[in-house]
Amino acid sequence: MSQNTKHKAHITFTLNGEPTEVAFAPHKTLLEVLREDLSLTGTKHGCELGECGTCAVLVDGRSVLSCLVLGLDAEGRRVETVEGMADAAGLHPLQETFADTGAAQCGYCTPGFLLVAKELLAHNATPSREEIKEALSGNLCRCTGYIKIYEAVELAAARMRGEEAGLPRESVYGIE
Amino acid sequence: MSKTNGNNPNGRGKDFKVVGKPFRKVDARAKCTGQTLFADDIALPRMLYAKILRSPEPHALIKSIDTSKALAVPGVYAVITGKDLPIPYGILPVSQDEHALCxxxxxxxxxxVAAVAAVDEDTAFEAMKLIEVEYERLQTITNIEEAIMVDEPRIHEYGDGANVHKKVHLEFGDTEEGFREAEHVREDVFFYEGNTHLPMEQHAAVAHFDADDKLTLWSATQTPHYVHRALAKTLGLPAAHVRxxxxxxxxxxGGKSDPFNHEIAVAKLSMLTRRPVKVTLTREEVFYCHRGRHPVLMKIKTGVRRDGAITAMDFESFLDGGAYGSYGVASTFYTGALQTVTYEVPRYRFKGLRAFTNKPPxxxxxxxxTPQPRFALEIHLDKIAEDLKLDPAxxxxxxxxxxxxxxxxxxxxxxxxxxxxxEKVVEGSDWKSKFSNWDRTKRRLPEGKGIGVACSSYICGAGLPIYWNSMPHSGVQLGxxxxxxxxxxCGSTDIGQGSDSVLAYVVAEVLGIDPFDIRVLTADTDLTPVDLGSYSSRVTLMTxxxxxxxxERARELLSIAVAEKLSVPVENLAFAERRVFDVENPDVGVTFAEAVVLAESKFGTIGTVGSYTPPRSPGRFKGAGVGPSPAYSYSACVAEVDVDAQTGFxxxxxxxxxxDIGRSINPMLVMGQVEGSVYMGLGEAxxxxxxxxxxxxVVHKFPSLLEYKSPTTLEMCDVKTYLxxxxxPNGPFGAKEVGQGPLLPVMPAVANAVYDAVGVRVDEVPITPEKVLKALQAKAQGKDARYGPKGVPTVDWxxxxxxxxxxxxxxxxEMPRVAVHS
Incomplete structure (x- = not known):
């Protein structure tokens, strides 16, 4: 067994609202700790080099690439993953609109997009299309062409503002 | 009950309850909550991790491999090399040219070259670095021209030439006669650079050889049936013991459509260690797996009448296949197959050659x-339209x-x-008031802004399976x-396109229930009937x-039982809203669950099967197997571009x-496929x-997501879609494909728009700023206002x-060959 797995690091932090303790090899990234030591596999990896945004999670409300953060750096922080977005009351509006509009095709990049979008909506309840593009520009999606993702974010923002909103007919059926 | 093919089930015409409605996908919520388990999310007790040692040499003999140091590392359970997996494999029966380990x-x-299984990934990685391989370098074959010229060394010992994998030459009708009938003949040369799929998920697989000597492999594959066959073959196991x-x-x-070396290697490692073994490729390794777009050099010659009617076409393609066969024989034929399905081509000749080179396959x-020849054809037609001063649309x-x-x-x-x-895109884009009719002195858009049009078509499923057999291409069992x-x-595989959902929608429509009442179980060779896989846009149509x-067979059983119970003629029964009822008296009926009880009471356990085999193609010549399909989808595209003449950007x-979707089973998902296709086409363009x-x-220039440029939200264009x-008649409820076709017209439409914008032709993709600038410079110097290949190699066809x-x-x-006497 290689040397660096022998002495585990130990941290306590808040994970999806719950106080959490975990021990892990100290060189592990937050991504690896979440997936391998806490079995929260909802956080995905696309490159493990900080290039694709797939592994984004929220740390103290800010989106970070969990592949570039050491697990040790989560000590005392508030970490939120896709698993923490839904609760017993139901899905987060973003999860609902992503699911219902087809913004998740293969679904692999979806958790990262959801969390970055959540951060955006926490600061900006009425983002323009350009602001959404800007906020999501660090996340790659190879399936959707991003359009259904923009629409899902806009729809969730409207619903979170208390508006009754649905997708424009053109987005569902094309131009008629 | 008649076989309606779903076009008119139960005489209800267009009054569908599920088909055509924007339901969410059956797996959408799991995907948005992190509950979907992808291959790398699977963890089994006592699972080992595998790493694969890969060659740093592009072409070399393996003189020796010493694994002793790796085996000595604590925590290492097995190290295997090519000797442990001597049986070759490959997706096509004619190209069994790969080994799991060289x-x-x-x-x-x-x-x-070798694979290690160890207690964790770090240990496997450390051990992998201790494997010593001695290589003897061979000359490399780096491109198509070299492959054609160089006889020794050969990359493979088979093929249609020393380093030529496949060479084909087909002629339909007397093309020379066709060219003689033409009023204008034009010839052009194009190049389409290779590119790769870049799925966000890296390939991963988990193998478990259990106490009953049975192997289970979980893998991110589009073709579990073909992986099943490859595992049984290479591991020497009865197929019945492989799941x-x-x-x-x-x-x-398309990038997960071949059986892969890592799948076979982890299976073997699990057999040796009797523990589950996982492998997850790094992003760099995904670039080496590749199986992506072939670089293709093309020459196209077309004869036309003054009105643009084609009299004959001659198409030549040269594919850089990389190091292995993969689907390459089919790819070669596909570069010549679909030129004829959009505009009438009465006489047609195709010459295609695929080269082996020392690059990822x-x-x-x-x-x-088909995108490469479509790119060539649609730009070539644009040039012909200019020659003839015709509106290209x-x-x-x-x-x-x-x-x-x-x-x-x-x-x-x-x-x-x-x-x-x-008509839709011409009208929607206001084409007629933007396109300048080839007169640069009377431009309607400002200089630097341009508009271009292109069209395309794609198959809705390959007419023939990968290996010859006369069984159905897709099977479904209902319980x-x-x-x-x-x-x-059903054996079909959901790769994000929504194939699991299509199964639920279609069954819900026929049985009059809610699609979310249906449990869809797919892509498991032990539990589901064979579907050939998620490739060739075959899944919606065939499954x-x-x-x-x-x-329909289940509905028939339920109808008989309910008709008997209600004393209503069978043909009077309708299935809708979870009820089976008399259409003439809708209050008379039973719930769907009661209908199942009645049927089960009468017939026993209710299960039915369905299967699909494509219609036989009329082509009987050698090579006729590639191109036929039950249906063809069609797309038209107009692109509007802005070209910065200073930067070439x-x-x-x-x-x-x-x-042309035939009919949308779910329009929202169709829209998503169209938008995603435009996106991917934009990246290729x-x-x-x-x-x-x-x-x-021949080392890959940049095997990383950062350096391999793909469009982000900031590059993605606005898309206006028409369905x-x-x-x-061959589609389920009339549906055709949408996953691939809409990508095809994007690249040539962009290229044609660039020409309209700045008056230079970039006859290859990607259309980078550098190429645009070079073409602009050539134009300024009074040379040919073009960037692109100059010609194609001379080959004895x-x-x-x-x-x-x-x-x-x-x-x-095939016509009888006339013996030539000298």
Whole structure:
């Protein structure tokens, strides 16, 4: 067994609202700790080099690439993953609109997009299309062409503002 | 009950309850909550981790491999090399040229050489670095020209030439006669650079050889059935003892369609260690797996009349195949197959050559072998339209292939909505007030802004399977539960396109229940009937038809039992809203669950099957297997671009795209496929390329997500989509494909728009700023205002296989060859 797995690091932090303790090899990234030591596999990896945004999670409300953060750096922080977005009351509006509009095709990049979008909506309840593009520009999606993702974010923002909103007919059926 | 193919089930016509409605996907919520388990999310007790040592040499003999130091590392359980897996494999029966781990030689940088299983990933990685391999370098074959010129060394010991994998020459009708009839003949040369799928999910697999000597492999694969066959073959296991479960694919696009070395290697490691073994490729390794778009050099010559009617076409393609066969024989034929299905081509000749080179193997990427020739054809037609001073959209519209006809190369066309597609995008883009009719002195858009049009078509499923057999291409089993639930089992694989949902929608429509009452169980070779896989845009059409057949058979059983109970004629019964009732008296009826109880009481456990086999193609000549399909989808695209003449930078501002979908099973998902296709086409048009350092042993220039440029939200253009619905008699409820076709017209539409914007032709992709600038410089110097290849290699194509066209009274067979006496 290689040397660096022998002495585990130990941290306590808040994970999806719950106080959490975990021990892990100290060189592990937050991504690896979440997936391998806490079995929260909802956080995905696309490159493990900080290039694709797939592994984004929220740390103290800010989106970070969990592949570039050491697990040790989560000590005392508030970490939120896709698993923490839904609760017993139901899905987060973003999860609902992503699911219902087809913004998740293969679904692999979806958790990262959801969390970055959540951060955006926490600061900006009425983002323009350009602001959404800007906020999501660090996340790659190879399936959707991003359009259904923009629409899902806009729809969730409207619903979170208390508006009754649905997708424009053109987005569902094309131009008629 | 008649076999309606779903077009008119139960006489309800267009009054569908599920089909055509924007339901969410059956797995959408799992994907948005992190509950979907992808291959790398699977963890089993006592699971080991594997790493694969890959060749740093592009072409070399393996002189020796010493694994002793790796085996000595604590925590290492097994190390295997090519000796442990001596049986070759490959996706096509004619190209069984791969080994899970190289046996005697390596053929590209990234070729797998050895594999380690260890207690954790770090240990496996450390041990992998201790494996010592001695190589003896061989001369490399780096490109098509070298492959044609160099006889020794050979990359493989088979093929149609020393380093030529495949060479084909087909002629349909007398093309020389066709060119003589032409009033204008034009010849052009194009190059399409290779690019890769870049799925967000890296390939991963988990193998478990259990205490009963049975092997289970979970893998991110689009083709579990073919992986099943490859595992049984290479591991020497009875196929009945091998189970392959395709996990939901985190994007495929064709890149997970081959059986892969890492799948076989982890299976072998699990057999040796008797523990579960996982492998997850790094992003760099995914670039070496590749199987992406072939780089293709093309020459096209077309004869036309003054109105743009084609009299003959001659198409030559040269594919850089990389180091292995993969789907390459099919890819080669595909570069010549679909030129005939959009505009009438009465006489047609195709010459195709695939070369072996010391680079990662190419294979099928979205559009498989057809985007390259489509790019060439649609720009070539644009140039012809300029030669003839015709509006390029109108010229295309005037000469469309007619529905319900057979092309010169024996492809049977069914429904054909391309005309409507062209009309939609011409109108939507305001084409007529933007296009300058080839007169640069009377431009309607400002200099630097341009508009271009292109069209395309794609198959809705390959007409023939990968290996010869006469069984169905897709099977579906239904189980009806007495509580009212329905279980659909099918071998199809959801790669994000929504194929699991299509099964639920189709069955729900026929049985009158809610799609979310249905449990869909797919892609498990132990539990689901064979479906050939998620490739060739075959799944909606083929599994859809199989599912309709199974559901109609179930409905028939329920109808008999309910009719008896209610004393109503069978033909009076309707299935809707979870009820079975008398159409003449809707209050008289039973719930769907009660109907199942009645049927189960009468017949026993209710289960039905359905299957689908494509219609036989009229082509009988050698090579007729590639191109036939039950139906063809059509797309038309207009792109509007902005070109900065100072930097050469091309911005695609908006794309109008119309797609002939036959009928949308779910329009929202169709829209998503169209938008995703435009996106991927945009990447191919402007930035994506697999390139290698020729002077440094053909090493990949940038195997990373950062350096391999793909469009982000900031590059993605605005898309205006039109869905054209013209139900095809072969499609389930009339549906055709949408996953691949809409990608095809994007690249040539962008290229044509760049020409309109700044008056230079970039006859290759990606259309990078550098190429635009070089073309602008050439134009400024009074040279040919173009960037692109100058010509194609000279090859002895030998005599073509000649086939008389249907119009000439041909029967689809090869004409007898006339003996030549010297």
């Amino acid at each position: 046996v005697e030689k390596v053929r590209f940088i990234g070729d797998p 392959v479960i395709a996990t939901p694919n985190g994007g495929g696009f 190419c294979g099928p990427k979205r559009g498989h072998g 109108e010229m295309r519209l005037r000469h469309l292939v007619k529905p319900d006809t057979v092309t010169a190369n024996y492809l049977r066309i069914g429904s054909m909505g391309l005309g409507t597609c062209i 009806l539960d007495r509580q009212g639930g329905v279980r659909v089992q 859809g038809n199989a599912a309709i057949q199974a559901a 091309v911005t695609v501002e908006r794309v109008w795209i119309a797609h 402007l930035m994506e390329e697999m390139i290698y350092r020729a002077n440094r042993n 054209v619905e013209d139900a095809d 030998q005599e073509p296989l000649k086939v008389l066209t249907p119009a000439e009274g041909g029967d689809g067979r």
